[in-house]
Amino acid sequence: MSDERITLPVAEARSLATEACLSAGASHLTAKSLVDATLSAIEVGRDELGFPHFLDYLQSLREGRIDGGASPRIVHRLPALIHADANRGIAQLGFDLVYDDLVDRARTFGVAIFTQRNSYTAGELGYYVRRLALDGLVSLAVANSPAMVAATPGAKAVYGTNPLAFGTPMSGSERPLVIDQSSSATAFVNIVRAASEGRSIPEGWATDENGEVTLDPHKALRGVLLAFGGPRGANIALMVEVLAAGLSGASWSLDAxxxxxxAECPGTGLTIVTLSPNAIGEDFGARLAEQVRRLEQLGVYIPGQKVSLSAKNGGGFITLDARILAAIRSYI
Structure with missing residues (x-):
């Protein structure tokens, strides 16, 4: 059964995931936000941040790390600044509740900022900027997480994987340009996935519990991850920490x-800076599309995530590991 894959209609997968959320203690609003984000990750090929990570949410709902009935408290501190306290709920719900307002403010003022504290970890960070890009906005998102990344081999974990994501629309394309990466050499879910599949990991991803660089993902799970590029990656992690946790008032990674x-919520932070390119010039999308074509002709890899419109509208199919499907069904 370990290699068995199951194909389901998206509508059936959505219904199953929603039922599992509700059974684990989520409200209908929380369940919808979490399932929407999970399916979005799958639709753009981020399977490791789809249903495998969804299980972390279900377990955390059941064990109390996520308050499934939380109602985010939202404050408009300035015309272009929205601040939210997630009240130990999921990060996606606060974002969903302010989304239309955030877009309106970005279009009105040219720039708008959403910052949130006291939530569970943010999940696939590309989800936030991808949605904004599809609505014609440029955005940068940062989030922190519990400390599991050392600045140098042999050192103590001081940062989370602290990802950052950037998204922008491109004229003439349904594919927004999305850059989504951690400040660690790899995301934590990739270590978990390698361990479950019995694969070794590349050198430089992590150290074991003794601080020695390891290729064994099981030893890496007992050790710490490493920042990408040494001090440069650690600097990015610190920048993310300041913007995500410092600005929002969330837990520092060391304290999360x-x-x-x-049974405690990580209480981490999320900050999203949103820009309206049309506030400066309506030729932004065309100029960017032309520049991307030039780069591609020169052999440059351009990150991007093609959104599956059929899946977004409830059509299509998804394939997942039978063990993951069985684990989700166990919550119902």
Missing amino acids: PDFRSG
Whole structure:
């Protein structure tokens, strides 16, 4: 059964995931936000941040790290600044509740900022900027997470994987340009995936519990991840920490409880800066599309995520590991 894959209609997968959320203690609003984000990750090929990570949310709902009934408290501190306290809920719900307002303010003022504290970890960060790009906005998102990344080999974990994501629309394309990467050498979910599949990991991803660089993902899970590029990656992690946790008032990564054990919410932060390119000039999208074509002709890889419109509208199919499907069904 370990290699068995199951194909489901998207509508059936959505219904199953929603039922699992509700059974684990989520409100209908929380369930919808979480399932929407999960399916969005799958639709753009980020399977590792789809249903495998969805199980972390279900377990955390059941064990109390996520308050499934949380109602975010939203404050408009300035015309272009929205601040939210997630009240120990999921990060996606606060974003969903302010989304239309955030877009309107970005279009009105040219720039708008959303910052949120006291949530569970943010999930696939590309989800936030991808949505904004599809509405014609440029955005930068940063989020912190519990400490699991050392600045140098052999050192203590001081940062989360602290990802950052950038998204922008491109004229004449349904594919927004999306850059979504962690400040660690790899995302934590990739270590978990390698361990479950019995694969080794590349050198430089992580150290074991003794601080030695390891290729064994099981030892890496007992150790710490490493920042990409040494001090340069650590600098990015610190920048993300300042913007995500410092600005929002969230827990610093060093103070954030584990997102996979215990009963405390990590209480981490998320900050999104949104820009309206049309506020400066209506030729932005065309200029960017032309520049991307030039780069591609020169052999440059351009990141991007093609959105599956059929899946977005409830059509299409998804394929997932039978073990993951069985684990989701166990919550119902």
